[in-house]
Amino acid sequence: SQTIHQWPATLVQPVGSPLSLECTVEGTSNPNLYWYRQAAGRGLQLLFYSVGIGQISSEVPQNLSASRPQDRQFILSSKKLLLSDSGFYLCAWSSGLSYNEQFFGPGTRLTVL
Amino acid sequence: AQTVTQSQPEMSVQEAETVTLSCTYDTSESDYYLFWYKQPPSRQMILVIRQEAYKQQNATENRFSVNFQKAAKSFSLKISDSQLGDAAMYFCALTFIREYGNKLVFGAGTILRVKS
Numbered sequence: 001s002q003t004i005h006q007w008p009a010t011l012v013q014p015v016g017s018p019l020s021l022e023c024t025v026e027g028t029s030n031p032n033l034y035w036y037r038q039a040a041g042r043g044l045q046l047l048f049y050s051v052g053i054g055q056i057s058s059e060v061p062q063n064l065s066a067s068r069p070q071d072r073q074f075i076l077s078s079k080k081l082l083l084s085d086s087g088f089y090l091c092a093w094s095s096g097l098s099y100n101e102q103f104f105g106p107g108t109r110l111t112v113l
Numbered sequence: 114a115q116t117v118t119q120s121q122p123e124m125s126v127q128e129a130e131t132v133t134l135s136c137t138y139d140t141s142e143s144d145y146y147l148f149w150y151k152q153p154p155s156r157q158m159i160l161v162i163r164q165e166a167y168k169q170q171n172a173t174e175n176r177f178s179v180n181f182q183k184a185a186k187s188f189s190l191k192i193s194d195s196q197l198g199d200a201a202m203y204f205c206a207l208t209f210i211r212e213y214g215n216k217l218v219f220g221a222g223t224i225l226r227v228k229s
Binding site for chain 2: 046
């Protein structure tokens with residue numbers, strides 16, 4: 001069966017510091033991968049998605065970037081965090097083969113102080 | 114642009130009762146899928162139910178069922194025999210069969226509270 005991991009689960013970072021959040025998927029190959037951000041009590045905002053290694057599509061211009069160095073690894077980064085980067089970050093995957101349903105990781109809670 | 118609207122920010126239901134969460138969407142596409150996701154306090158997103166637009170029969174998963182009205186572009190979720198564990202935020206989502214990247218369009222969510 002497929003599983004998706006995210007780490008860290010919780011992160012507190014000062015303004016201006018760098019960021020690296022990692023997501024890995026097991027049990028599947030060539031998945032579509034996604035990064036979402038969710039503010040408290042709000043909906044999901046799609047940040048980036050990837051259909052293959054090195055292929056990144058950005059949905060919202062901002063202080064973040066994404067990379068996919070391996071087939072089942074997706075990284076969300078920032079060179080200098082802003083207060084507005086605080087939120088709950090979710091990684092998801094889909095097979096792209098049927099139904100288009102996405103499966104989500106446990107998320108990372110990021111607080112920028 | 115495709116949109117998904119959940120007009121109920123919050124709903125409450127008594128334990129063991131039935132509740133219906135509303136969702137409407139707007140698209141000019143004819144081939145798509147609709148989903149309901151549940152996000153409990155742990156914030157883990159869980160797929161509850163899926164509906165293919167080309168199927169007239171409403172999807173059912175145990176206590177969860179949908180009322181899919183394609184012409185009206187409506188996709189409501191009915192939860193029967195509500196349990197305390199059903200308390201969560203529920204999101205309606207839409208995707209298209211030939212969508213590059215299989216992106217989902219999410220509604221804003223409905224918070225469901227279950228009273229004991």
